[in-house]
Amino acid sequence: MILFNLKCAKDHQFEGWFRDGDAFDAQAAAKKINCPICGSRRITKALMAPRIGKHGAKEAKQTEIQAAVLRELKELRKKVESNCDYVGDKFAEEARRIHYGEVDPRGIYGEASDEEASALTEEGVEFAQIPWLPRQDS
Numbered sequence: 001m002i003l004f005n006l007k008c009a010k011d012h013q014f015e016g017w018f019r020d021g022d023a024f025d026a027q028a029a030a031k032k033i034n035c036p037i038c039g040s041r042r043i044t045k046a047l048m049a050p051r052i053g054k055h056g057a058k059e060a061k062q063t064e065i066q067a068a069v070l071r072e073l074k075e076l077r078k079k080v081e082s083n084c085d086y087v088g089d090k091f092a093e094e095a096r097r098i099h100y101g102e103v104d105p106r107g108i109y110g111e112a113s114d115e116e117a118s119a120l121t122e123e124g125v126e127f128a129q130i131p132w133l134p135r136q137d138s
């Protein structure tokens with residue numbers, strides 16, 4: 001069992017025990033959890049590491065955190081892929097053209113070598129490096 005810190009749409013915080021993270025997701029999606037203070041059914045996990053009710057807490061917590069990070073990376077990747085143009089290995093070139101106003105600003109993503117990335121940083125071109133996951137449709 002995992003104890004999650006939860007909060008409702010109005011920011012009331014409370015706690016709830018769940019079999020695992022998936023059990024919470026399923027119950028929240030089915031609107032089976034409601035806020036004890038205002039009754040709201042829009043419940044999300046508050047940003048706190050979950051506590052584990054049994055031994056092996058440390059390992060379980062690490063697994064949970066890793067899973068959460070992976071989920072967020074997947075979400076981020078989805079967001080980037082649906083909002084940005086893929087420019088492949090032309091990333092550095094395109095980022096520069098946008099930075100210097102040669103083309104209209106737009107979101108792009110692609111690959112850049114370490115040297116390209118540090119050259120961009122030196123030129124003051126803004127970009128973010130994301131640890132990209134190998135594509136796997138689980």
Ligand SMILES: [Zn+2]
Pocket residue numbers: 008009010011012035036037038039040
């Ligand atoms: Zn509430």
